[in-house]
Amino acid sequence: MTDEELVQEAIKYREHSYSPYSHFAVGAAVLTKSGKVYGGCNIENASYPVGICAERTAIVKAVSEGERDIVALAVVGDTPGSCSPCGMCRQFIGEFKIPKIIMANMHGARKTVTLEELLPFAFTDSDM
Template identity: 70%
Template sequence: MEDKELIAAAKKYREFSYSPYSKFKVGAAVLTKKGNVYGGCNVENSSFPMTNCAERTAIFKAVSEGEREFEAIALIADTPEPCSPCGACRQVMVEFKIPKIIMANMKGDVQVVTLEELMPYAFTEF
């Protein structure tokens, strides 16, 4: 699957965002090694710590379906620069060793980084 296809899937899931407080819609799509795509959006809560990001929603959906090996994740939001994942999402990406992170915005800007570039000093099982 090409990066632009994964970004398009993330963009589709962005439309499902439940963001009544921030009005900040985020979509994500994760590609597994089996070739399956799982999408997610951010889901807010009036108790802000209970909010779940799009990236974690997509990853957790995949994991809940038995997936454990991933190729890439794309995320998209209406930001000036390509949307970067938060620290919690970065750590979940480390946990599941997602090697390629595709960050995009609604203007069409894209930045692709490796997991090592995104989290050079991540917590790991070692």
Template identity: 55%
Template sequence: MENQKQLLVKEALNARENAYAPYSGFSVGAALLTKSGKIYTGCNIENVSYSATNCAERTAIFKAVSEKEREIEMIAVVGGKQGEPVKDFCSPCGVCRQVMVEFCEPNTKILLVKTAEEWQEWELKDLLPAAFQKTSLIVE
């Protein structure tokens, strides 16, 4: 498991290099591991209209889902000022957390990355407690 975490951290750091962030100057990379053992990466992709921007986490998740991968084991996320070393941990935004709830279990590991050697490990349920989920739509 530790090797998988290190690999995801490395892949997230590499994905950050592909970010298209000309407006915010804040580059984010993400990597996820599916239960089948495949890794998908993503970066943030900005748009001048801002609302058409897509976050790194959602880019990686959507890539996986488009390949019929719907069970996510773990996700690593790293972000910071473009062209500079990462100075702090970058947590997923609320929209990304909600998308994670759709395709992840509550105990899915989310790695917030600072460097290849330094990261924090969270569970999704701790990043988004009382999440709106599929069972929330059940009306009796």
């Protein structure tokens, strides 16, 4: 699967966003080593901390299906530039050592970074 195909999957999942409070819809898709794609969207809650971001939704879906070797993640939002994962999602991405993160927007902007570029001082299992 190409990076652009993964971005298009994230765009599809963005359509399912439940974001009645922020009105900021985000979609994400992860590609596993086995070739499967799992997607997610952000899901808000009136009790804000209870909500979940699109990136974590996609990762949780993959892991809950037994897929732990994730090779890429794409995230898409309607932002002026490429949509970047929040700090909590960066740490979650780091937990699963996802090596390629594709940040995109709805207007064609794309930026691909490594995990080390996204979260240079990650707290990892080696810190435990």
